[in-house]
Amino acid sequence: MIVVTTVDDLRTALRDRAGRSVGFVPTMGALHRGHLELLHRARAENDVVVLSVFVNPAQFNDPADLAAYPRTDEADRAHAEQAGVDIYFAPTAEAVYPPGFSATVALSGPIVETFEGARRGAxxxxxxxxxxxxxxxxxxxxxxxxxxxxxxxxxxxxxxxxDLNIDVRIVDVPTVREPDGLALSSRNVRLSADERATALGLSRALTAGEAAHRRGVTAAEIVLAAELVLSEFGVNPEYLAVVDDADFRQLHEVPPPGSVLIVAAEVGRTRLIDNVVLT
Known part of the structure; x- marks a missing residue:
């Protein structure tokens, strides 16, 4: 595995890629089994696998959250090598945002303004x-x-x-969960034992929502079924909704297949998100 920290060194490492497919897994580090599933998928489908580890300051609206984000570079490198990563790219903030950097790629509309966008800012x-x-x-x-x-x-x-006609295929990989249903997240390490037990309410609520969906009820009734479970676990959701996967518009009537039940909540001082596709 080649470890690089600059764009020039990355491009040197990729120079002989002619005729070879490149799979890329962008992360903010603190790798867990969910990330490894992405890497295994990339390894199976490509000739070259590149992993980036970069805690992006531009997507944090809370400096304390940025400071608290786990950084485990040594363990990340070991996990990456075991997963068959060819190039481990760990740039500094200055490499990504050099002096004088002023560009922004910004989408508009509900897709970036609702739910996570509303909570964390567009x-x-x-x-x-x-x-x-x-x-x-x-x-x-x-x-x-x-x-x-x-x-x-x-x-x-x-x-x-x-929108930008970028020539890359986006591959989505299903959420990896603990045996009890808790979605894997780099933030889970912050949970105490009691908080982790409470956090199970999110996945259990999604399961209840799925069951309601199979009965053919409205989105509002799906949300109600999930809310009851969250209440049993003592979780007060920041948001809980059924949304259209195309534009994240909130749905209220019977949702079409492919709609997504989403939830976010703070458990203790840890903010968690989860979702399930309603098929």
């Missing part, structure tokens, strides 16, 4: 689309891999790629 997604566009330009991958757990971010990236 600038959150502007930070995501700007850094992902930059990383795509640096790596020039054939395929890029994103987890379904960050459903709104995944939809925003798809929209950005379509």
């Amino acid at each position: 600038g959150h997604f502007h930070g995501v689309t700007t850094v992902v566009t930059k990383l795509f330009g640096m790596v020039r991958p054939d395929r890029a891999y994103f987890g379904q757990k960050d459903a709104q971010q995944l939809r925003v990236v798809r929209a950005m790629v379509a």
Whole structure:
């Protein structure tokens, strides 16, 4: 595995890519089994696998959240090597945003203004689309891999790629969960034992929503079924809604297949998100 920290060194490492497919997994590090699933998928489908580890300051609206984000570079490198990564790209903030940098890639409309956008500010997604566009330009991958757990971010990236005619295939990978259902997240390490037990309410609520959906009820009734479970676990949701996957418009009537039940909540001092596709 080659470890690089500059764009020039990354391009040197990729110089012999002619005729070889490149799979790219962009991350903010603190790798867990969910990230490894992305890497395994990329390894199976490409000749060259590039992993980036960059805690992007532009997508944090809370400096304390940025400072608290886990950084585990040594462990990340070990996980990456075991997963068969060819190039481990860990740029500094100055490499990504050099002095004088002034560009922003910004989508508009409900897709970036609702739910995560409303909670964290539309600038959150502007930070995501700007850094992902930059990383795509640096790596020039054939395929890029994103987890379904960050459903709104995944939809925003798809929209950005379509709008800007970026020649990359976005591959979404199902959420990886613990045996008890808790969605894997780099933030889970912040949970105490009691908080982790409370956090199970999110996945259990989504399961209840799925069950309601199978009965053919409205989106409002799906949300109500999920709310009851959250209440049992003592979780007060920041948002809980059924949305259209195309534009993240909130739905109230019987949702069509492919709609997504999304939830966000603070458990203790840890903010968690989760979702399930209603098929």
